[in-house]
Amino acid sequence: MNPDPGHPLLWGAIALGALVIFLSNALSLSALKMITSSEEAELNFKETDVIVVRLGEFLWGFIFLMSSMFSLQNLALGLIVLIVLLLTCCLFVLEAIVANRVSGENKRLLCQRFSFFIKAQSFIYAPTVKIVARFNQKATAKTETDPPFETIVETIQQQQENSELDTDDFEMINGVLSLHDKTAREVMVPRTDAFMIDITNDNDRNIDSILEMDYSRIPVYHEDKDNIVGVIHIKNMLKRARQFGFDRLTIRQVMHPAFFVPESTPIDELLRQMKKTQNQMAILLDEYGGVVGLTTLEDLLEEIVGDIEDESDEPDKLIEQVEENEFIVQGKMTLTEFNDEFGTKLEMSDVDTIAGYIIAKTGKIPDDGEELTITEDDGLRLRTVEIVDDTRITKVLATIPAQLAGWRKMRALAREEEQE
DSSP, X not given: OOOOTTOHHHHHHXXXXXXXXXXXXXXXXXXXXXXXXXXXXXXXXXXXXXXXXXXXXXXXXXXXXXXXXXXXXXXXHHHHHHHHHHHXXXXXXXXXXXXXXOOTHHHHHHHHHHHHHHHHHHHHHHHHHXXXXXXXXXXXXXXXXXXXXXXXXXXXXXXXXXXXXXXXXXXXXXXXXXXXXXXXXXXXXXXXXXXXXXXXXXXXHHHHHHHHSOOSEEEEEESEEEEEXXXXXXXXXHHHXXXXXXXXXXXXXXXXXXXXXXXXXXXXXXXXXXXXXXXXXXXXXXXXXXXXXXXXXXXXXXXXXXXXXXXXXXXXXXXXXXXXXXXXXXXTOBHHHHHHHHOOOOOOTTOOBHHHHHHHHHTSOOOTTOOOEEEOTTSOEEEEEEEETTTEEEEEEEEOOHHHHHHHHHXXXXXXXXXX
């Protein structure tokens, strides 16, 4: 006759067996905690073995708890809970004694004794561990998401307002965070201002022009600046000249292929591309394939750390005050820089500079000696005062209204206080 599965003796036997396995798991885990990584490798233990032992400890502990409740079903619930708590305390005490008493060769012997048990459980519970890990990865992917970009910006701004961030540090962090909002066009040197050489020119003339400049990399074009054929690194040119002499040096010998990117490329993406291709200069193209300008790695880094000037850089004053409310500004000054300086809100699609803004507003390119003037609704007045090459506006006289002049003074005082 089959024994009654609900008989207390049967459940007691199950509970006792579960307790033995539970304690074995605990001792195994204690052994694994005590051995070093080199000993673990020598005994051929893996990180997953520890996970399996922990899982086995939990499962067999659960079985022991359930079977104990059935075997002690005639006892009061409070007494059952007390027994379970006492056994749990005994378990922790036993584990602590093992950890303190076992050392040296004894811990190696303990690990070897339980190695078969650990490996056996690793084999039995491996499928369960994989299933649990897979569900955990899916749950983590759903719950752990990156904080919104706006939240990061707000946190940094709050830290700066609370004086937890230095002004220079704040500007640098803000520069990094704003990289994805800016395109290469916004930091480029326009084609009209970029120094390039024509490969069809006399070789000596090109070399003399290169040596007169302070640039380390020079684009090379063929007859037209829209036809860039390569870039010269002055270090390579001097190396070859040192080896064979300038008389035997040609531009084609030291020229390497140019790196072209669309002008709309985000700055952070351009940085990654330049790092990947090991280029420090990029030629920017418009949607029709024409060259609009160039940018260097230094230009991109300046968006993060501010202007980087060396001993060869000459001060380039974008603004020169001539009267209380009158300023001479460079035509190449960007609208963003102008707005930041004077508190204006000049903006126009596909226009980057003050010179471009005047041309777009008036709808004409100035002739030699012609003045173009525009007046904004807020009283701002812009007038061209210098034109080169018959078409390029280089200097503009900006007459700002009294309220904007007052705003500029207040901002200057605020900057001085921040520096102090």
